[in-house]
Amino acid sequence: MNDTSSTCPEYNNRLKMAANLVDKVRTKYRNAALRKRCLIWLELTGCSGNIISLLDGSNPDFKYLISHMTYFIYNNSLSVSEGENAMKQLFSVLGSDYILAVEGAVATRNNGLYNIIGRMNGKPVTALEAVKKLGEKAAHVIAVGACATHGGVSAAKPNPAGCVSVQSVLNRKVIKLPGCPCHPDWFMGTLAHILLYGEPALDSSDRPLLFYSTLIHDRCPRRSYFDMGIFAKKPGDKTCMFKLGCRGPVTRTDCPTRQWNKYVNWPIEDDTPCIGCAQFGFPDAMEPFISYNITREVRK
Amino acid sequence: MTKRIVINPVTRISGFMEIQADVENNRVVDARTEGLLFRGFEKMLSGRTPFDAVYFTQRICGICSTAHSIASTLALEDAMGIIPSEQGRYLRDIIHGCEFLQNHIRHFYQYTIPDFVKLPENYPLFKAEHSDFRLPQEKNDRLAKDYMDSLDISRSAHEMLAVLGGKAPHNHGVFIGGITTQATTDKIIKIKSILRTIYNFICERMIPDVYTIADYYKDYFKIGGGYGNLLSYGCFNSYKTLGTLYINPLVHTVGITCPFNPDNITEEIEYSWYKDIQDSSKPLETDPDADMSKALAYSWVKAPRYKGLPCETGPLARQWLSGEYRNGISVMDRTIARVLEAKKIAAVMNTLLENLIPGISVQMEYDTPETAAGKGLVDTTRGALGHWLRIKNHVISFYQIITPSGWNLSTRSNNMRGTAEQALIDTPVKDMENPVEIGRTIRSFDPCISCATHVYTGGKLINTLQVV
Numbered sequence: 001m002n003d004t005s006s007t008c009p010e011y012n013n014r015l016k017m018a019a020n021l022v023d024k025v026r027t028k029y030r031n032a033a034l035r036k037r038c039l040i041w042l043e044l045t046g047c048s049g050n051i052i053s054l055l056d057g058s059n060p061d062f063k064y065l066i067s068h069m070t071y072f073i074y075n076n077s078l079s080v081s082e083g084e085n086a087m088k089q090l091f092s093v094l095g096s097d098y099i100l101a102v103e104g105a106v107a108t109r110n111n112g113l114y115n116i117i118g119r120m121n122g123k124p125v126t127a128l129e130a131v132k133k134l135g136e137k138a139a140h141v142i143a144v145g146a147c148a149t150h151g152g153v154s155a156a157k158p159n160p161a162g163c164v165s166v167q168s169v170l171n172r173k174v175i176k177l178p179g180c181p182c183h184p185d186w187f188m189g190t191l192a193h194i195l196l197y198g199e200p201a202l203d204s205s206d207r208p209l210l211f212y213s214t215l216i217h218d219r220c221p222r223r224s225y226f227d228m229g230i231f232a233k234k235p236g237d238k239t240c241m242f243k244l245g246c247r248g249p250v251t252r253t254d255c256p257t258r259q260w261n262k263y264v265n266w267p268i269e270d271d272t273p274c275i276g277c278a279q280f281g282f283p284d285a286m287e288p289f290i291s292y293n294i295t296r297e298v299r300k
Numbered sequence: 301m302t303k304r305i306v307i308n309p310v311t312r313i314s315g316f317m318e319i320q321a322d323v324e325n326n327r328v329v330d331a332r333t334e335g336l337l338f339r340g341f342e343k344m345l346s347g348r349t350p351f352d353a354v355y356f357t358q359r360i361c362g363i364c365s366t367a368h369s370i371a372s373t374l375a376l377e378d379a380m381g382i383i384p385s386e387q388g389r390y391l392r393d394i395i396h397g398c399e400f401l402q403n404h405i406r407h408f409y410q411y412t413i414p415d416f417v418k419l420p421e422n423y424p425l426f427k428a429e430h431s432d433f434r435l436p437q438e439k440n441d442r443l444a445k446d447y448m449d450s451l452d453i454s455r456s457a458h459e460m461l462a463v464l465g466g467k468a469p470h471n472h473g474v475f476i477g478g479i480t481t482q483a484t485t486d487k488i489i490k491i492k493s494i495l496r497t498i499y500n501f502i503c504e505r506m507i508p509d510v511y512t513i514a515d516y517y518k519d520y521f522k523i524g525g526g527y528g529n530l531l532s533y534g535c536f537n538s539y540k541t542l543g544t545l546y547i548n549p550l551v552h553t554v555g556i557t558c559p560f561n562p563d564n565i566t567e568e569i570e571y572s573w574y575k576d577i578q579d580s581s582k583p584l585e586t587d588p589d590a591d592m593s594k595a596l597a598y599s600w601v602k603a604p605r606y607k608g609l610p611c612e613t614g615p616l617a618r619q620w621l622s623g624e625y626r627n628g629i630s631v632m633d634r635t636i637a638r639v640l641e642a643k644k645i646a647a648v649m650n651t652l653l654e655n656l657i658p659g660i661s662v663q664m665e666y667d668t669p670e671t672a673a674g675k676g677l678v679d680t681t682r683g684a685l686g687h688w689l690r691i692k693n694h695v696i697s698f699y700q701i702i703t704p705s706g707w708n709l710s711t712r713s714n715n716m717r718g719t720a721e722q723a724l725i726d727t728p729v730k731d732m733e734n735p736v737e738i739g740r741t742i743r744s745f746d747p748c749i750s751c752a753t754h755v756y757t758g759g760k761l762i763n764t765l766q767v768v
Contacts, residue, residue: 045339048314049362049469055406055451056458056468062451066423073424076311080414080428082739083307089427117316118309153344153359160340181362181469235480236663261462262455264490270466270473271481271663275355277470283356288349290475292665 032196038098039070039191040090040134043077044127045115045154045163046104046147049181051077053145057184058262065188069195073098076117087118087125091133099194100138101187102166105147105154106131109162128169135170140194142175143167144187149176150280157284167206175199176206180277185258186211205280207252216248216274219256234292236271245291247276302329305735310742312411314363315749317709321738323729331717331724333709333742345699350376350668350691351476357687357701358470361748363406366399366461367680368701369474371687374676376476379691380669386540388478388662390652391464393536394491395474396680397649398461401498402454402468403681404615404642407746408506409450412635415740416513417443430736434516443512446505453501460494463487478662485658492653499646502639510639514632519728524631524741526723529553531611531707532618533560533686535679536648542655545648547622547679553609557621560606562677565686567702568603568713580605583688583700584673603710603718604702610719613683613707614746615641631723634744668694682746683707708745720745 041051055062066072074090081089104127107115112128119125135141143166146152155163167174177186190208193200200208217223225231225240232241242249251274259266267274276286283289301324308318322330341360345353353372358365370392377384384392413419418433418440419426433440458468464479464487465471473479514521534549549560563582570579603610611617612629616637619625624644625637672691677684683704690698710718717725720742729735 043316047359047362047365047469049359049365052362052406052469055410056455058455061455063448066425071424075425076309076316077314078410078425079311080419080426082309082311085429086309086311089424115316116308116318119306119318122306124308153356154339156344156356157347158340158343160343163339180359234663234665235475236482236661260467261459264459265462265466267466267472270464272466272472272475275472283359288352289355290351291349292667 029197034069034192034195036068036070037139037195038093038096039072039101040093040098040138041072041075041101041103042090042117042130042134043075044102044104044117044131044148045107045161046145046152048077048103050103050145051075053181054184054187056261057188060188060192065191069191070099084119084121087120090118090130091120094133094137097139099140099142099191100134101142101144102131102135102148103144103182105151105163106166106169107154107161107163108169114161131166132169135166135174136172140175140199141166141170141172142177142187142190144177145182146178146180146277146282149178150282152180153283173199174206175202175208177211178207178278178280178282179253180282183211183253183255183258183260211254212252212278214252214254216251216253216255216268219254220248220268221256222268232271235273235290238271241268241273243291243293243295244273245288245294246273247279247286248274251276251279253278303732305729305732305738307735307738310739310747312414312743313747313749314361315747317742317747317749319724319738319742321724321727321729321735323732323735326729328724328727328729328738331721332711333718333720333724333747341701342699345689345696348696350379350689350694350696351666353687353689353696353699354475355470355472360701360703362469364399364403364681364748365469366396366465366471366474367678367682367685368687369471370396370680371676371678371685372689373474373476374678375674375687375689376676377674378676379672379674379689380476380666382476382666384476384478385662387657387660389539390656391479391483391662392474394649394652395461395465395471395479396535397645397652398457398465398468400645400681401642402457402461403746404638404645405450405454405457405498405502405506408510408635408639408642409447409454411746412743413443413447413509413513415736415743416517417447419444419447430731430734432730432736435512439512443509446509449505450501453498456494457498460491460498463490475663476666477664480663482659482661483656488653488656488658492650495646495649495653499643499650502643502646506639506642510636514636517632520632520740521628521630523727523737524634524723524744525629526612526719527610528629529606529609529611529719530617530621531560531606531613531684532621533677533679533684535618536645542651545651546644547618549677550621551606551611552621553607553611562675564607565702566605566608568605570603570713583686583702584675584690584698603713604707605713608714610710610713610716610722611707612719613679613704614638617683618679619644631741631744638746670694680704682748703748705745705748709747709749720747
């Protein structure tokens with residue numbers, strides 16, 4: 001140690017460099033002030049379950065979101081305006097700074113005519129048209145929930161409406177928050193990061209590492225049962241549900257530590273297997289959701 | 301002179317919808333409700349494991365997902381010959397009750413109130429175009445504050461749901477036999493505690509709020525009546541020891557109230573894009589093929605009918621049929637009935653909670669039958685919901701869903717308009733540019749439609765309505 005410090009001419013500088021960097025980051029973070037920005041929440045082909053999940057969020061809750069984080073411009077479920085006036089409000093953001101959140105898949109059949117979100121000047125506006133127009137100009141695009149991130153249930157086999165993900169129709173970065181629905185904290189946390197510091201660190205599939213970095217299986221409170229080979233035979237049992245078809249081993253979210261609805265519960269604590277709703281490929285690639293012993297002989 | 305009003309989107313409903321109303325001398329003389337919900341769930345379910353229907357069908361709707369988990373579970377139990385225990389039923393119905401409360405509170409405050417109350421304009425979301433706000437400032441401000449305060453209450457209804465259901469929307473708890481987990485004492489008392497707060501809010505704020513609106517919009521007791529045919533599949537009913545806590549399956553048509561008989565349900569396709577040997581069939585009979593070349597058709601919806609008649613279903617139908625509220629059938633009565641029903645449901649849930657035995661497990665290992673058929677009919681937040689299914693070679697071979705909004709917002713058949721279409725007739729429209737009256741009438745039915753689908757064929761716009 002002493003040898004290095006006395007022989008290396010750069011040693012003290014290096015020490016300072018680390019301290020300087022830390023200082024820089026600290027100052028940057030300390031000075032980051034939350035600036036309210038415009039937010040559009042567009043619903044496309046889906047069940048509108050993500051806006052309901054957003055209303056279920058707490059600290060920050062929906063009131064905080066619309067009062068202190070954003071100018072919440074438009075959402076089909078909540079806007080007081082209706083008809084063309086509502087559409088005018090939706091498109092009023094074009095030309096200014098805004099963040100676009102999209103829930104639902106994009107129906108592509110018949111050039112998008114399978115999904116009309118309203119009328120402008122008497123003409124129907126397709127979801128495809130709206131997401132392209134708003135998506136290209138947005139400062140950030142956040143795909144919220146399974147249908148928006150990869151088609152989800154709207155695109156389930158045989159995909160009658162020809163549904164695809166938001167990314168499939170946009171040639172730009174789309175932050176992806178898979179989940180059916182998306183946890184309100186995953187959206188609020190991502191949005192807060194954008195407002196304070198810019199885009200959060202994303203994995204290779206554009207999911208924020210903050211929420212999607214770890215497999216459910218790795219933090220499952222029932223992991224010790226898995227390790228010991230003690231498996232549940234039916235929902236309601238308190239041991240590992242791997243043999244019921246639990247998708248925890250392939251699903252990356254923080255459900256085990258975060259939990260849902262003011263953090264009171266989550267599917268595994270409810271004695272049911274994870275169905276992989278936050279994993280790409282849901283639902284088709286995650287079925288069957290419930291089996292009674294996946295290791296038993298396959299029925300002919 | 302007839303003028304046509306087109307409203308699209310109809311905001312503050314679940315999903316997308318268009319209304320076309322023809323207006324003469326400031327009165328609606330004809331109307332078409334085009335709420336289109338076609339994602340093809342029935343086709344998607346074919347070939348899937350029967351058990352998966354419980355979680356899969358919840359994705360039909362994000363605001364009332366629990367309803368579909370209940371109906372699909374009942375259909376599976378019927379097909380598999382499983383009779384749930386009374387404790388299993390109590391537990392499941394408590395979860396269902398939570399969903400009722402979440403829906404009714406959000407529908408009243410977030411979807412209905414903005415039609416009558418001026419919300420603070422510094423929020424872009426609350427920008428309103430019409431000017432028919434009649435409440436005195438002080439009362440208006442009180443209701444606007446309750447809009448905000450209600451957000452905590454409706455959220456806590458889902459919190460309560462998650463205590464037994466794992467998460468909401470799209471719960472994991474409702475399943476064959478009752479629910480998956482056990483209601484331990486700590487969970488029961490947690491739900492009771494939350495329920496108490498919700499109950500107090502309903503009694504002290506929500507009920508006074510709806511009567512305040514009724515005082516200043518008395519004309520809405522005379523608007524939006526419609527046929528007056530009422531239908532309920534029943535809910536919170538026929539418990540072995542508790543009897544019926546809310547309503548048995550009942551139907552009221554042509555002035556007579558009778559027990560409901562599921563064999564009288566038909567689906568008409570006269571005005572729908574389907575071809576079959578006949579225009580009318582029973583739910584388990586057929587899954588007709590699409591045929592968009594049909595001359596009369598304007599919709600994907602297969603209009604459900606009871607003895608050939610369109611029926612209203614939902615809180616007012618239930619409150620009227622059960623004798624709890626019989627003031628009348630109108631926009632305002634529908635809105636009041638929904639609010640009063642919230643109190644009723646909270647009371648029913650309390651009774652069920654009082655009768656729970658803590659820590660009971662109701663789950664067993666089930667096997668899928670080789671071949672079976674079943675139906676699950678239940679009244680849920682918006683009204684009568686039915687799931688019908690067939691199982692063949694251990695997988696789903698047929699699935700049929702008729703939603704409450706299918707009943708209320710159906711297309712016409714046999715020269716009769718659908719229920720909401722008829723209710724719109726005679727609705728006065730003061731300002732053709734801002735026809736707030738039409739939206740008020742339609743929202744009183746609490747439409748739940750998940751995506752509007754309009755399709756062009758040969759350059760002509762065809763309006764479609766699909767329900768799931």
